[in-house]
Amino acid sequence: xxxxxxxxxxxxxxxxxxxxxxxxxxxxxxxxxxxxxxxxxxxxxxxxxxxxxxxxxxxxxxxxxxxxxxxxxxxxxxxxxxxxxxxxxxxxxxxxxxxxxxxxxxxxxxxxxxxxxxxxxxxxxxxxxxxxxxxxxxxxxxxxxxxxxxxxxxxxxxxxxxxxxxxxxxxxxxxxxxxxxxxxxxxxxxxxxxxxxxxxxxxxxxxxxxxxxxxxxxxxxxxxxxxxxxxxxxxxxxxxxxxxxxxxxxxxxxxxxxxxxxxxxxxxxxxxxxxxxxxxxxxxxxxxxxxxxxxxxxxxxxxxxxxxxxxxxxxxxxxxxxxxxxxxxxxxxxxxxxxxxxxxxxxxxxxxxxx
Numbered sequence: 418x419x420x421x422x423x424x425x426x427x428x429x430x431x432x433x434x435x436x437x438x439x440x441x442x443x444x445x446x447x448x449x450x451x452x453x454x455x456x457x458x459x460x461x462x463x464x465x466x467x468x469x470x471x472x473x474x475x476x477x478x479x480x481x482x483x484x485x486x487x488x489x490x491x492x493x494x495x496x497x498x499x500x501x502x503x504x505x506x507x508x509x510x511x512x513x514x515x516x517x518x519x520x521x522x523x524x525x526x527x528x529x530x531x532x533x534x535x536x537x538x539x540x541x542x543x544x545x546x547x548x549x550x551x552x553x554x555x556x557x558x559x560x561x562x563x564x565x566x567x568x569x570x571x572x573x574x575x576x577x578x579x580x581x582x583x584x585x586x587x588x589x590x591x592x593x594x595x596x597x598x599x600x601x602x603x604x605x606x607x608x609x610x611x612x613x614x615x616x617x618x619x620x621x622x623x624x625x626x627x628x629x630x631x632x633x634x635x636x637x638x639x640x641x642x643x644x645x646x647x648x649x650x651x652x653x654x655x656x657x658x659x660x661x662x663x664x665x666x667x668x669x670x671x672x673x674x675x676x677x678x679x680x681x682x683x684x685x686x687x688x689x690x691x692x693x694x695x696x697x698x699x700x701x702x703x704x705x706x707x708x709x710x711x712x713x714x715x716x717x718x719x720x721x722x723x724x725x726x727x728x729x730x731x732x733x734x735x736x737x738x739x740x741x742x743x744x745x746x747x748x749x750x751x752x753x754x755x756x757x758x759x760x761x762x763x764x765x766x767x768x769x770x771x772x
Contacts, residue, residue: 420592420676427630427683430690436771437690444689444767446470448633448701450490453617455636459483463701464755464765476758485522493519493618501625507581508622510573513607516618518544520611527610541609546570551606555647556640563606564657572605572661579662580623591627593665595620596675600649600668604660624679632682635702645674692769699767700753711736715744716766719754723761 433441451466461469461483468474470491475484493516500512521543528538539549546569552562564572580598583589589597599616606612621631634642648670653660665672685702696713698705707713711734718730727745731738748754753766 420680423680423683423687424629427687428628430687433690434771437693440767440769440771441686441689443471444699445631445633446491446494449494449621449631450487451701452633452636453614454483454487454490456634456639456642457613459486461487462755463752464763467765468757468763486520489520489522490614493614494621497618497622498625501622504626507584508577508619510577513573513577513615513619514544514546517608517611517615520614539609546573546607547609549609551609556643557647561650561655562657563604564661568658569605569607572658573607576601576605576661589665591624591629592676592679593672594627595623596672597663597665597668598623599675600646600671601661601663603646604650604653604657604663629679630683630686632679633702634678637701638678641674645671689767689769693771695769697769698753699769700751700765705753705766712744715741716748716753716764717768719745719762720764720768723757723763725762 447463447467447470450470451461451463454461454466461479462477465475465477465479465484466487468476469484469487496516496519500506521541524540524542526538526540528536531537542548547566550562550565552560555561576598579601580594583594599620602616602619603612608615617634625631649663649668650660652670653663653667682702685699688697688704689699696717698707698713698716714734715730718725718733722729727738727741730741734741745754748766749756753764755763755765757763
């Protein structure tokens with residue numbers, strides 16, 4: 418199905434019931450923050466992310482910075498959702514810097530080991546453009562330079578001015594606007610840290626501002642995501658200012674990836690809402706295909722009776738205890754369930770039924 422047809426089908430779902438709205442909000446909160454932060458190396462599990470963001474609880478081991486970054490990420494999402502309510506307000510550099518300040522919270526020092534021995538350090542400034550050059554070593558081993566600190570303010574001014582003018586002109590679709598903004602922004606890389614997270618937040622600012630769904634770029638698609646950016650880089654060349662002023666026809670690889678991602682995210686929401694009267698289960702944006710009917714029933718038992726014992730599960734499902742234990746161990750390996758510190762079961766898979 419074409420993007421526009423899928424969008425029309427997605428729009429036809431509205432207005433949603435209160436329970437459906439809550440279900441999709443819960444889904445997005447966990448999935449967006451988990452994936453966007455994991456792309457950047459956050460180590461919190463899916464279960465830790467959900468407990469932290471939906472219930473305000475900390476469970477298991479983890480770096481304190483990862484917990485703080487995850488909470489800050491959700492504050493960034495809320496800031497974006499608040500901003501899109503006023504369509505009369507244009508995008509500004511100040512808003513982008515405020516988002517960055519929310520994500521990073523405060524400045525901190527990064528220490529690096531030098532190849533010949535010794536150590537160097539630099540300060541990451543929250544809400545301020547970079548003061549040192551930044552670059553990346555691509556998966557192919559070559560160094561790719563971003564815009565210099567000196568040219569960054571001017572290029573960011575160009576980017577914001579271009580976006581506001583292009584939005585008013587209306588020649589580019591919201592999906593094209595979001596994809597092109599993402600690409601141009603990444604070629605500037607205006608901050609010392611947090612650029613990927615900011616790019617994905619602004620993508621959702623643009624999508625939601627135009628009545629499209631907020632999307633999740635999945636960590637499992639990270640290699641594909643980076644490859645699509647790399648192929649567009651090859652087409653445009655290494656000069657940062659060229660990338661910062663790229664035209665839509667030059668980023669076909671990234672646009673194709675982005676369009677496909679939008680289609681997948683919309684289809685997922687459509688399927689969840691359309692199956693609201695059925696016991697279908699989902700995890701991290703994918704429908705779970707069970708081998709037996711008992712699998713769904715077992716997840717429902719764990720969700721509805723979090724302190725249920727293995728013996729009680731076996732009795733209610735009319736199977737032996739070892740079969741239940743084996744099934745749950747499989748669920749845990751796939752991330753569908755977890756066990757809290759108090760011994761209760763925490764079901765992470767999402768059920769479509771809202772009745």
